[in-house]
Amino acid sequence: MMLTIKSTNNPRLFLLLVVAITTVFVSAQKKTLPYKDAALPVEARVQDLLSRMTLKEKVGQLLCPLGWEMYVIQGNRVQPSDKFKQLIKDRNAGMLWATYRADPWTKKTLANGLTPALAAKAGNALQKYVIENTRLGIPLFLAEEAPHGHMAIGTTVFPTGIGMAATWSPDLLQKAGRIIGEEIRSQGAHISYGPVLDLTRDPRWSRVEETFGEDPVLSGILGASMVQGLTNGGDLSLPHSTVATLKHFLAYAVPESGQNGNQAVVGMRELHESFLPPFQRAIDAGALSVMTSYNSIDGIPCTANSYLLTELLRNEWQFKGFVVSDLYSIEGIHENHYVASSVDEAAVQALTAGVDIDLGGDAYIKLCQSVEDHRIAEVAIDTAVRRVLQLKFAMGLFENPYVDSQKAVESVRNAAHIDCARQMAQASVTLLKNKASILPLDKNIRKVAVVGPNADNRYNMLGDYTAPQEDKNVKTVLDGVVSKLTSSKVEYVRGCAIRDTTMNEINEAVAAALRSDVVIAVVGGSSARDFKTTYKETGAAVTDKEQLSDMECGEGFDRASLSLLGRQQELLEALQKTGKPLIVIYIEGRPLNKNWAAEHANALLTAYYPGQEGGLAIADVLFGDYNPAGRLPISTPRSVGQLPVHYNKKAPLVHNYVEMPATPLYSFGYGLSYTTFEYADLRIVSKENDTKEVSFNITNTGKYDGEEVAQLYLRDEFASVVQPLKQLKQFKRLFLKRGETKSVRFTLTKEDFMIIDRNFKRVVEPGSFQVMVGASSDDIKLTTQILYP
Incomplete structure (x- = not known):
């Protein structure tokens, strides 16, 4: 022929x-x-x-409906539900979200949810049905929430994002990412929703706990490390690789008034200087999915922003993956932002802007009619479908759509994964005050009072986006303290609740304190969802006086103040009046007000939400089995009146308020150790390609082995546009035995000296730069000036 x-x-x-x-x-x-x-x-x-493919089949590949109603458990077997069969018949859906999810919103519990073995069987059953009962047999993509562990029953729960960031350890985050990816893939899912790279500067916002804090460099490096773990180094063909989804694009964590989903008031230059770099670094590390955010910027909803999603992400950054909407955020273009007169129009706006996948799946189903009405060209749909199919083929789903349920049992929450969760929790604990070196405690102590609403509450250790847990799987602070001593040496009284003022055991707590040698008070917040709370269709909580749970953080729980709620402050003050040494531990999803504790407690720590092994990790620190080295990834304000109070504000220098200093109570990068470190011998040497090698020595001058987090900051002293007074560029967490000296070397490249100039170009402006090396953003040990280039 x-x-x-x-x-x-x-x-x-x-x-x-x-x-x-x-x-x-x-x-x-x-x-x-x-x-x-x-x-x-x-x-x-x-x-x-x-x-x-027909047009209807193409559009189906762009739909990602909610997945937890798509299966039926029948003993040890799992079958597709009638709802799933109808979904495939009517919509040809190519993706599901949160199929394995369990929480009060989904109403999936330990009793009726999927264990790892059943989850694998569920994924297999859904794949088998689609492959055998559709014309083309295209396998499903299953997307799962995974910000600090896979949000499914029986999986490993790590510290939440802000706790992970407190480790300042890229190695630990990559290790955790690999574990999360393995647990997701072994159960038959493919897409991990995380990490969350929102740059947060307002702790009133409800989702601070999910982020890596306030700094673009720290967030970018840790985010890239997590992505490398989730994607197995970027090779989707490997068995445990996932498609990592970066959340949320863009500037979602700085909403006006601190209210979730509100507009972000931020300039274009600031977007390029601070908010975009973490995403770009994570994409360069292998992320192949980006989720839009609910907010708007300068009048444009982020789910309909063609500049961000096409001009920048696709054309400038050459992003090769797909963009997914946040849940029902396409509908939000019409229903919340009012820039589209109908959901049909909103769908056209989103697809045209560059959104490939409709999370929720109810908006894009209307695209077939829009093509027929010539409001959008079919080629635009082809482009989006191509991006999805490319990743399905790259992941090998057409050849290997099924998983082994027995391997899922062996791969999920095994001993090695639990050990990593404990390491991460240990590394995240941050010591803020240690008056007269009261810590570490002597294990021969006679009696300890463990008090507070977070001392023995398992779910308050875990944070939002966490599945139901068996009690034995989560260790509280009380569990940890008892493990170091004996139960006869420990007396526990709850004292009060997080929010409920009717719960009052303060007198009993005081009595326990008087019988003890030291008091460990565990206070703070909670992101633990419960069945008393009502949820919006997006999963965000509805808060009102009729639904009073302990939850004061987590999606939808924005705060007007940062004070301790309920009777917690009353409890602390009563305990302090006993005269017994008082150790205060904050379990929290955001930096709560610590002014009183900073002044009156003998020791003060934060562990954020430390995950399933958090109680043991905190006890390791309290009793000296682990020397704390966590560092703050977000500044702790003195008052909401200061906000924003991030360390890298632009010139000019801040001046004090009438009532208080303008500086934070504890600044970015701060954290104490049981030992001391000395910095010396700062040297800077010019190398090839306009790089500068910065080196210095650190000596452990104290009585304990320990870790230090060396931090390098840079300041462009005179530039064509206003610059931060200091900006983190490099950091390193390192271990030193007592008396040991180590040399630390950082390499500053051309990228580190670049700014966004008046023409929005990334350039290096020759001039004088200040190099600052120290233990935190406000504890600079060594400094010098250099000319660059």
């Missing part, structure tokens, strides 16, 4: 024609449809499959 291919002015079209025709001939010989032929290149398989 003779075949003539006419030339065309479109080289890409010509190439695709050649590939398509070639693959048809090759596959015809093998009697295999080209898109099912694993020997062919991914691009050829995608093109062949796309050419066979």
Whole structure:
């Protein structure tokens, strides 16, 4: 047979024609449809499959409905639900979200939810149904929440994002990411929603706990490390690789008034200087999915922002993955922002802007009609579908859609994963005050009073986006203290609740304190969801006086103040009046007010939400089995009246308020150790390619082995646009035995000296720079000036 291919002015079209025709001939010989032929290149398989799809089938690949109602458990078997079968028949959905999720919103519990083995069987059953009961047999993508562990029953629960960030340890985050990826893939899911790279400068906002804090460099480095773990180094063909989804694009964590979803008042230059770099670094590390945010910037909803999603993400950054909306955020273009007169129009706006996937799946179903009405071209849908199919082929789902349920049991929450959770929790505990070196405590102590609403509350250790837990799987502070001593040496009284003022055991707590040698008071907040709380369709909580739970943080729980709620402050003051040494521990999702504790407590620590092993990790620190080295990833304010109070504010220098200093109570990068460190011998040497090697020595001058987190800050002294007074550029967490000296070396590259100039170009402006090295942003030990380049 003779075949003539006419030339065309479109080289890409010509190439695709050649590939398509070639693959048809090759596959015809093998009697295999080209898109099912694993020997062919991914691009050829995608093109062949796309050419066979109807418009309805294409749109189906862009839908990601809620997944937890799509299965039915029948003893040890799991079957597709009738709702799932109808969904596939009516909508051809190519993706599901939160199929394995369990929490009060989904009403999936330990009794009726999926164990790891059942989850694997559920994923297999859904895949089998789709492959065998649809015309083209395209496997499903299953997307799962995974900000600090897979949000499913039986999985490993790590500290929340802000706690992870307090470790300042890229190695630990990469290790945790790999574990989370393994647990997700072994149960048959493919997409991990996380990490959360929102740069947060307002602790009133409800979702601070999910983020890596206030700094773009720390967030970017830790986010990239997490992505490297989740993606197994970026190779989707490996068995435990996931498609990492970065949340939320963009400036979601600085809402006006601290209220979730409100507009972000931030300038274009600030977006490029601070809010975009963490995402770019994580994309460079291998992230292949980005989620939009609910907010708007300068009047444009982020789910309909073509500049962010197409011009910048696609054209400038060359992002090759797909963009997914946040849950029902496409509907929000119409229903919340009022920039579209209907959901149909909102769907067109979102797709045109660059949103590929509709999380929720109710908006994009209308795209078929929009194509028929010529409001959008089918080629725009083809572009989005191509991005989804490319990743399905790259992950090998057409060849290996199923998993082994027994391997899921062995791979999820095993001993090695639990050990990593404890390491992460240990590394996150941050010592803020240690008067007269009261810590570490002597294990020969006679009696300890453990008091407070967070001393023995398992769910308050875990944070939001966490599945139901068996009691034995979560260790509280009380568990940890008892493990170091004996139960006869420990007396526990709750004292009060987080929010409920009717719960009052303060007198009993005081009595216990008087019988003890030291008091450990565990206070703070809670993101523990319960069945008393009502939830919006997006999963955010509805807060009102009729629904009073302990929860004061987590999505939807924005705060007007940062004070301790309920009778917690009353409890602390009563305990302090006993005259017994008082150790205060904050379990929290945001930096709560610590002014009183900073002044009156003998020791003060924060552990954020430390995860399932948090109680043991805190006890390790209290009794000296682990020397604390956590550092603040977000500044602790003195008052909400200061906000924002992040360390890297731009010039000019702040001046004090009438009532208080303008500085934070505890600044970014701060944290104490049981030992002391001395910095010396700062040297800077010019290297090739305009790099500068900065080196210095650190000596452990105290009585304990321990870790230090060395931090390097830079200041551009004179620039064409206003610059931060200091900006973190490099950091390193390192271990030193007592008396040991180590040399630390950082390399500053051209990128570290760049600014966004008046023309919005990234440039280096030659001039004088101040190099600052120290233990925190407000504890600079060594400084010098250099000229660059």
